[in-house]
Amino acid sequence: MADRTVHVWGARTPTARGSAWPERVDVHLDGVREDEVDRWVGAACVLCSNGCGCEIAVKDGRMVGVRGRAADRVNRGRLGPKGLYGSTPWASSPDRLTTPLVREDGRLVETDWDTAMGRIVERSRALLDEKGPLSHGFYTSGQLFLEEYYTLAVIGKAGLGTPHMDGNTRLCTATAGASLKESFGADGQPASYDDIEQCDALFLFGHNMPETQTVLWARILDRIEGSEPPRVVCVDPRRTEVAVAAGRTGGVHLAPRVGTNLALMNALTRELLAHEWLDADWVEAHTVGLEELRATVEPYTPEEAARTCGVDADDVRRAARIFGESGAVLSTVLQGFYQSHQATAAACGVNNLHLLRGMLGRPGCGVLQMNGQPTAQNTRETGADGDLTGFRNWENAAHVEELARLWNVDPMTIPHWAPPTHAMQIFGYAETGSIGLLWISATNPAVSMPESPRIRRILGGDQCFVVVQDLFLTETAALADVVLPAAGWGEKTGTFTNADRTVHLAEKAVDPPGEARSDLDIFLTYADAMGLTDRDGSPLVGWRTPEEAYDAWVEASRGRPCDYSGITYDLLRERGAVQWPLGTTRLYADAEFPTSTDYCEDYGHDLATGATTTEQQHRATAAAGRAFLKAAAYSPPHEEPSEDYPLIFTTGRVVHQFHTRTKTGRSRRLHHAAPDPWVELSEADARALGIADGQRVRVESPRGSLEAPARIGPVTEGAVFAPFHYAGAGQANELTMTVWDPVSKQPTFKTAACRVVPLEGD
Amino acid sequence: MPHLATYVGLADHSEQTLADSLRAVADGHAHLADVFHTCSQLAGWSDDHRERLAPVVRRYGEEDVAEPERLRADALEYPREGEVGLLRDLQDLHLLATLVHTTWTVIAQGAQGLRDEELLEIARHCDAETSRQISWFETRLKVAAPQALIVTP
Ligand code: SF4
Numbered sequence: 001m002a003d004r005t006v007h008v009w010g011a012r013t014p015t016a017r018g019s020a021w022p023e024r025v026d027v028h029l030d031g032v033r034e035d036e037v038d039r040w041v042g043a044a045c046v047l048c049s050n051g052c053g054c055e056i057a058v059k060d061g062r063m064v065g066v067r068g069r070a071a072d073r074v075n076r077g078r079l080g081p082k083g084l085y086g087s088t089p090w091a092s093s094p095d096r097l098t099t100p101l102v103r104e105d106g107r108l109v110e111t112d113w114d115t116a117m118g119r120i121v122e123r124s125r126a127l128l129d130e131k132g133p134l135s136h137g138f139y140t141s142g143q144l145f146l147e148e149y150y151t152l153a154v155i156g157k158a159g160l161g162t163p164h165m166d167g168n169t170r171l172c173t174a175t176a177g178a179s180l181k182e183s184f185g186a187d188g189q190p191a192s193y194d195d196i197e198q199c200d201a202l203f204l205f206g207h208n209m210p211e212t213q214t215v216l217w218a219r220i221l222d223r224i225e226g227s228e229p230p231r232v233v234c235v236d237p238r239r240t241e242v243a244v245a246a247g248r249t250g251g252v253h254l255a256p257r258v259g260t261n262l263a264l265m266n267a268l269t270r271e272l273l274a275h276e277w278l279d280a281d282w283v284e285a286h287t288v289g290l291e292e293l294r295a296t297v298e299p300y301t302p303e304e305a306a307r308t309c310g311v312d313a314d315d316v317r318r319a320a321r322i323f324g325e326s327g328a329v330l331s332t333v334l335q336g337f338y339q340s341h342q343a344t345a346a347a348c349g350v351n352n353l354h355l356l357r358g359m360l361g362r363p364g365c366g367v368l369q370m371n372g373q374p375t376a377q378n379t380r381e382t383g384a385d386g387d388l389t390g391f392r393n394w395e396n397a398a399h400v401e402e403l404a405r406l407w408n409v410d411p412m413t414i415p416h417w418a419p420p421t422h423a424m425q426i427f428g429y430a431e432t433g434s435i436g437l438l439w440i441s442a443t444n445p446a447v448s449m450p451e452s453p454r455i456r457r458i459l460g461g462d463q464c465f466v467v468v469q470d471l472f473l474t475e476t477a478a479l480a481d482v483v484l485p486a487a488g489w490g491e492k493t494g495t496f497t498n499a500d501r502t503v504h505l506a507e508k509a510v511d512p513p514g515e516a517r518s519d520l521d522i523f524l525t526y527a528d529a530m531g532l533t534d535r536d537g538s539p540l541v542g543w544r545t546p547e548e549a550y551d552a553w554v555e556a557s558r559g560r561p562c563d564y565s566g567i568t569y570d571l572l573r574e575r576g577a578v579q580w581p582l583g584t585t586r587l588y589a590d591a592e593f594p595t596s597t598d599y600c601e602d603y604g605h606d607l608a609t610g611a612t613t614t615e616q617q618h619r620a621t622a623a624a625g626r627a628f629l630k631a632a633a634y635s636p637p638h639e640e641p642s643e644d645y646p647l648i649f650t651t652g653r654v655v656h657q658f659h660t661r662t663k664t665g666r667s668r669r670l671h672h673a674a675p676d677p678w679v680e681l682s683e684a685d686a687r688a689l690g691i692a693d694g695q696r697v698r699v700e701s702p703r704g705s706l707e708a709p710a711r712i713g714p715v716t717e718g719a720v721f722a723p724f725h726y727a728g729a730g731q732a733n734e735l736t737m738t739v740w741d742p743v744s745k746q747p748t749f750k751t752a753a754c755r756v757v758p759l760e761g762d
Numbered sequence: 763m764p765h766l767a768t769y770v771g772l773a774d775h776s777e778q779t780l781a782d783s784l785r786a787v788a789d790g791h792a793h794l795a796d797v798f799h800t801c802s803q804l805a806g807w808s809d810d811h812r813e814r815l816a817p818v819v820r821r822y823g824e825e826d827v828a829e830p831e832r833l834r835a836d837a838l839e840y841p842r843e844g845e846v847g848l849l850r851d852l853q854d855l856h857l858l859a860t861l862v863h864t865t866w867t868v869i870a871q872g873a874q875g876l877r878d879e880e881l882l883e884i885a886r887h888c889d890a891e892t893s894r895q896i897s898w899f900e901t902r903l904k905v906a907a908p909q910a911l912i913v914t915p
Contacts (some may be wrong), residue, residue: 418904419901424795431908434913
């Protein structure tokens with residue numbers, strides 16, 4: 001097979017509009033032939049949110065490669081370079097954690113499980129006695145399985161009773177969830193990947209799909225090569241592959257200045273309204289808030305957008321016309337919007353365009369507020385992050401009551417008196433020691449959080465006891481007081497859900513190394529050791545196996561928007577991939593939204609300030625099944641370029657790496673394809689600063705600096721781009737600042753003022 | 763209409779007090795990024811209210827009679843420290859904003875009586891934003907309270 005780090009999207013299989021995406025099976029094996037493989041084990045790839053169905057090749061008790069599953073609705077056999085080359089090599093890496101570690105005299109030393117868990121329990125009990133449950137914080141990931149998140153949620157919410165639970169999903173997809181709640185009343189992706197074959201226009205908002213979800217992009221490229229291709233509109237400050245596709249298909253590339261997305265969205269909305277490109281009857285019947293929306297967007301003429309965003313006014317008109325006149329529009333949204341200033345309001349702006357045109361729930365019509373990480377959807381569903389389990393509303397006493405009954409605990413145990421604590425706040429409490437035990441699972445905040453020097457100080461200090469469970473001794477684990485070795489993908493069984501509600505079962509293929517245990521087992525060990533019980537003194541967590549945990553979750557989801565009823569392990573084994581709710585390709589086909597006050601997941605927020613809407617205010621809207629058209633005025637970013645820091649620093653991803661490279665950095669091929677960090681400058685800025693392509697530079701913000709070679713590239717003038725995957729001297733998050741969206745509380749990675757200094761002697 | 767003028771003056775003054783206090787709280791708790799940014803943003807709203815009111819102040823004059831002087835609240839000059847300090851500061855902001863809110867209510871009533879549509883529109887617009895300021899103080903209080911009261915050393 002061709003080297004897919006070079007041919008990232010593989011060979012084309014052109015797809016005509018309305019026809020099924022053809023199969024093409026991609027395989028990669030490390031040093032064995034296909035006929036030498038002992039077993040193939042069913043799974044799905046966990047290296048991005050796409051969830052490509054695959055099988056793991058096992059030879060002599062080791063994972064030796066992967067093969068796409070032809071029948072899978074998500075990928076029809078395809079895998080991208082990350083999935084092919086990054087799925088298995090990490091597992092046999094010699095630096096896996098194989099025993100628990102505890103800190104002795106300042107150093108981490110090997111120990112056994114009883115000792116390690118004993119230390120955690122001792123500290124945990126002491127803190128509970130002294131300060132109560134608010135002394136505990138949990139920070140998890142977007143990479144565990146549903147069963148593990150649900151177990152963690154029950155331990156935290158019903159066992160201990162702490163509101164301080166969040167995931168690193170806060171950093172990647174909190175805005176997806178928040179915008180869906182604001183517009184439609186509950187989380188849940190309305191659209192389906194099948195809409196790619198049905199649409200006649202595709203809008204990608206801040207979504208560099210060719211790099212983040214390569215197989216999904218291959219699917220779009222196949223539409224572009226087939227008959228009746230869709231027109232592509234790209235909103236991104238960089239000239240990405242999406243922008244190239246926009247040019248090829250007669251679409252538009254809008255490159256707004258970093259931090260001005262909302263002004264652009266308001267202008268697009270205003271154009272739709274001004275030309276009456278809306279389904280007036282549908283809007284009247286199924287939405288509330290049209291007049292406020294009209295008033296909010298009124299000042300944003302195309303000329304105003306041109307001034308604020310630095311785009312061409314006619315391009316704004318053309319993009320709006322494509323949205324307004326196409327018969328079926330599919331939109332996707334990702335980090336370019338989510339990690340930017342006014343994130344939730346901008347993402348709601350995309351929902352608004354679809355609501356105005358009644359383009360939801362029909363073939364080819366829909367919104368995908370994408371997830372970054374493979375299992376981020378499940379963190380939100382189960383409530384392992386700040387959400388209440390099963391898309392319930394923490395402010396609704398009846399919802400809390402329901403969970404209390406299910407878990408057989410006092411409703412007062414379940415923290416619901418205040419909004420759940422978001423990640424940035426959890427680290428703030430850990431900084432002062434107000435949280436005295438912080439438990440981090442499968443994530444590396446020492447590299448991935450904004451203002452990373454501060455995060456490392458918090459983790460390394462004495463004020464808070466830090467537990468880390470992971471595959472490797474990450475930069476975060478190295479600072480912990482107790483480190484627990486975890487089993488990874490292929491070494492344990494569990495389910496997860498991708499960005500179009502498709503559930504996959506990933507089975508255990510091999511045993512974990514040494515004494516490593518699955519995250520589920522680790523959480524169960526803690527629950528047992530703490531003696532967590534329900535109201536009758538029975539064990540609070542009654543399950544032992546992944547399947548039992550999953551069945552318990554199905555009960556918790558019943559009757560809620562994310563209802564998993566009917567989707568069993570057996571069904572997943574039989575069909576491979578199943579969307580929730582069972583038998584539902586698209587949500588809201590009946591234009592009935594989960595917005596009634598008693599059912600909704602959230603009463604909503606003021607998009608500008610983040611102030612919560614009260615139950616009474618929500619009732620007064622009388623939405624009752626109608627969606628919300630919500631908007632906010634644009635305000636300039638928190639940190640604008642100044643004389644000292646004249647450029648805007650922005651971060652993002654590259655195709656061959658995922659997150660902080662815990663896995664992808666251990667694939668030789670992926671590592672060689674993108675071994676080192678770099679920073680990208682526009683030609684004009686490079687010329688003005690006298691910087692040559694390849695020259696080493698230092699990028700400085702008021703908070704820190706990084707050093708890396710410069711690349712002259714397609715980034716817009718005035719901006720500096722750096723990938724965020726790398727630790728060390730090239731670590732992008734040294735420069736970013738602690739600011740977050742008022743509603744989703746997602747940190748703003750995309751904007752910080754900076755300056756670039758050329759370095760000599762290179 | 764000396765009393766309307768008094769209230770127009772009171773609106774101007776209390777918005778100013780609120781804006782100053784918001785900025786003091788923003789600076790005093792600058793290490794809390796959301797408090798810093800949101801308070802600064804809300805101070806901008808109060809500045810904007812004063813600008814909108816300026817032509818009306820010119821029209822009615824800014825009467826400074828003795829009686830409502832007692833209604834005037836002092837700005838919060840010295841923000842308190844720590845998590846419990848933040849609670850108190852937010853409560854103070856809430857009080858100041860409530861004075862602004864009731865002042866706009868009074869002015870809106872007067873404007874209706876006078877059929878002064880310009881003033882009515884200003885009062886309604888500003889009061890709606892004042893309510894949003896108050897909602898944020900309440901939301902942030904709820905967030906901060908449990909940890910501040912129970913766990914903070
Ligand atoms: S697109 Fe995502 S899920 Fe599919 S193979 Fe690539 S990394 Fe894995």
